[in-house]
Amino acid sequence: MNKSLKEENKLTQIWVDIQSYLERELKAVDQLIYLRLQNPVFLISEISQHLIWAGGKRIRPLLVLLTSKLVGYEGLRSINLAAAIEFIHTATLLHDDVVDESPQRRGIQTAQIVWGNKASILVGDFLFTRAFECMIEDGSLHILRVLSHSASLIAQGEVMQLETLHDLNMKESHYQEIIEAKTASLFEAACHIGAILGGVSPEECEDLRQYGRLLGILFQMTDDILDYQEGEGGKEKGIDFREGKVTLPVILAYEKGNEEERDFWKRTFCEHQHRPGDFKKAQNYLERHNVFQDIQNKLLNLSVSSKKMLEIFPDSETRKLLSNLVDFILRRRF
Amino acid sequence: MNKSLKEENKLTQIWVDIQSYLERELKAVDQLIYLRLQNPVFLISEISQHLIWAGGKRIRPLLVLLTSKLVGYEGLRSINLAAAIEFIHTATLLHDDVVDESPQRRGIQTAQIVWGNKASILVGDFLFTRAFECMIEDGSLHILRVLSHSASLIAQGEVMQLETLHDLNMKESHYQEIIEAKTASLFEAACHIGAILGGVSPEECEDLRQYGRLLGILFQMTDDILDYQEGEGGKEKGIDFREGKVTLPVILAYEKGNEEERDFWKRTFCEHQHRPGDFKKAQNYLERHNVFQDIQNKLLNLSVSSKKMLEIFPDSETRKLLSNLVDFILRRRF
Numbered sequence: 258m259n260k261s262l263k264e265e266n267k268l269t270q271i272w273v274d275i276q277s278y279l280e281r282e283l284k285a286v287d288q289l290i291y292l293r294l295q296n297p298v299f300l301i302s303e304i305s306q307h308l309i310w311a312g313g314k315r316i317r318p319l320l321v322l323l324t325s326k327l328v329g330y331e332g333l334r335s336i337n338l339a340a341a342i343e344f345i346h347t348a349t350l351l352h353d354d355v356v357d358e359s360p361q362r363r364g365i366q367t368a369q370i371v372w373g374n375k376a377s378i379l380v381g382d383f384l385f386t387r388a389f390e391c392m393i394e395d396g397s398l399h400i401l402r403v404l405s406h407s408a409s410l411i412a413q414g415e416v417m418q419l420e421t422l423h424d425l426n427m428k429e430s431h432y433q434e435i436i437e438a439k440t441a442s443l444f445e446a447a448c449h450i451g452a453i454l455g456g457v458s459p460e461e462c463e464d465l466r467q468y469g470r471l472l473g474i475l476f477q478m479t480d481d482i483l484d485y486q487e488g489e490g491g492k493e494k495g496i497d498f499r500e501g502k503v504t505l506p507v508i509l510a511y512e513k514g515n516e517e518e519r520d521f522w523k524r525t526f527c528e529h530q531h532r533p534g535d536f537k538k539a540q541n542y543l544e545r546h547n548v549f550q551d552i553q554n555k556l557l558n559l560s561v562s563s564k565k566m567l568e569i570f571p572d573s574e575t576r577k578l579l580s581n582l583v584d585f586i587l588r589r590r591f
Numbered sequence: 592m593n594k595s596l597k598e599e600n601k602l603t604q605i606w607v608d609i610q611s612y613l614e615r616e617l618k619a620v621d622q623l624i625y626l627r628l629q630n631p632v633f634l635i636s637e638i639s640q641h642l643i644w645a646g647g648k649r650i651r652p653l654l655v656l657l658t659s660k661l662v663g664y665e666g667l668r669s670i671n672l673a674a675a676i677e678f679i680h681t682a683t684l685l686h687d688d689v690v691d692e693s694p695q696r697r698g699i700q701t702a703q704i705v706w707g708n709k710a711s712i713l714v715g716d717f718l719f720t721r722a723f724e725c726m727i728e729d730g731s732l733h734i735l736r737v738l739s740h741s742a743s744l745i746a747q748g749e750v751m752q753l754e755t756l757h758d759l760n761m762k763e764s765h766y767q768e769i770i771e772a773k774t775a776s777l778f779e780a781a782c783h784i785g786a787i788l789g790g791v792s793p794e795e796c797e798d799l800r801q802y803g804r805l806l807g808i809l810f811q812m813t814d815d816i817l818d819y820q821e822g823e824g825g826k827e828k829g830i831d832f833r834e835g836k837v838t839l840p841v842i843l844a845y846e847k848g849n850e851e852e853r854d855f856w857k858r859t860f861c862e863h864q865h866r867p868g869d870f871k872k873a874q875n876y877l878e879r880h881n882v883f884q885d886i887q888n889k890l891l892n893l894s895v896s897s898k899k900m901l902e903i904f905p906d907s908e909t910r911k912l913l914s915n916l917v918d919f920i921l922r923r924r925f
Contacts, residue, residue, distance in 0.1 A: 390739055405720055
């Protein structure tokens, strides 16, 4: 068996283990999501159900379930709150997907774009209110505070990202700030909720939050690197490149690039002029400056740090799965 | 003094009376809004402040303040909750303003549209989370439930409206359902909050909610009719007509129209083919079938019913102002 196949099997095993460990709870979360999305307004059921069942990995609900289990919580509140977190996540996806009216979209039917945009926004809003209804039903103001703070950070992070679109001079620290807000804050909130449900000590709570935060950063950074890597998965590549979204790979390559390369990045990112073969060229530049390897090293450090945060808790099956989840997110190719 | 000038002076007087009666509270609401919109992310402060200070009438905050006063509440929670309601309203405005990529927009710079769309959505999301932060700070789960239910109805109403865009066969009852959800629910929630703050009886609570609901319907129906009426105000006319948004005036005119007129409505609303002079023609058709007068009669009935809901409360300055507010909304020309 070759190395990459072995690696892939290991990843699949991690995923299967987590899924079977949480089988009952995940099924309950899905049932609750299904119930809460029943709506007399056709487009709402249609769009929200479509996105919710489109094969998302449910990583954020997983985190609520696993962390609450880790700290000994055995009730049902985690189901409801896991659904709330998935609603928030899906709402942000819908709002993030709003079509940029960029030149290459011009070929598409106007009406379709309009319908899609408006509907995405409004159904996103609806999901957002559903999330709050779940939390209000739960009744903990503490948890409401945690999740609404996170939702606020997500919006701020997305706006920061919008402000730096096409900005090749963005610093790595600013990139970091953006992904902490737009992605890591919800991972952190998911683990924070687990901690609150278990009623843990302040130190344990802090470590669980850190675990979530670091995992979230790891998640977004692997996502950003995968957009430039040839992978086996079905996910489309080069989306950030085409949108002009400056992410860590480009920041590093631009910093290290010679004059010719910088002109290339400026043309593609700032002037939005794309020619055939540009994406391949971008990938080559990233290779040339060892950008993939550099980021991979950062990711390894992050994975070690996040696993460390679990050490405060006694060894258990749940702790092992949370630790394996870090590897899963680090090594996934999709 | 001619009749219309006298009428206008009366309206101005109503407005001035309300503003001076609530001067202290309204100032406090504005200060709180200002504070809560301070944000290190430039675009967030910029866009949200711009819209919030763009001269909105603050009718929903007014309702929280007046109704809570009516039922004897004297504390400061109404300030915070009035701000929350204004945040929700502004968020929905931002999301509602997302540019339809309709043909006549094609002349505009692409980048500008993109920036506007994405930014509107995300800043709207941010305002929405700010609203929830205000409510969570207030700490009443009851009020959280009322407002999140209303926010959910608004989203549902907006989606329903999207589904019926260009639908000339829409029934009046469906139009009613849409405006109750997208507009009246927040008016009702504002008054409901006032009632909760004052700790009133179930009957009084119900009547205050009804007052708000009827006022909200009145508000939206006058808004929809004003879009077709020549007015003195600076507000642009014919927006619904250009967007193909079917509202009550068009429903009634289409029902009563002859074949030629129906062809006209189909061409402009369904096929979206507009020619010079079309809007004037639309106005003439509405006149021809007494549509303005018919709706005016409905509005009068609504205003009587909503004022009736105040009769359960003893006579007071506040009650008089709430009653006058109905006239203000009914008679305004902007």
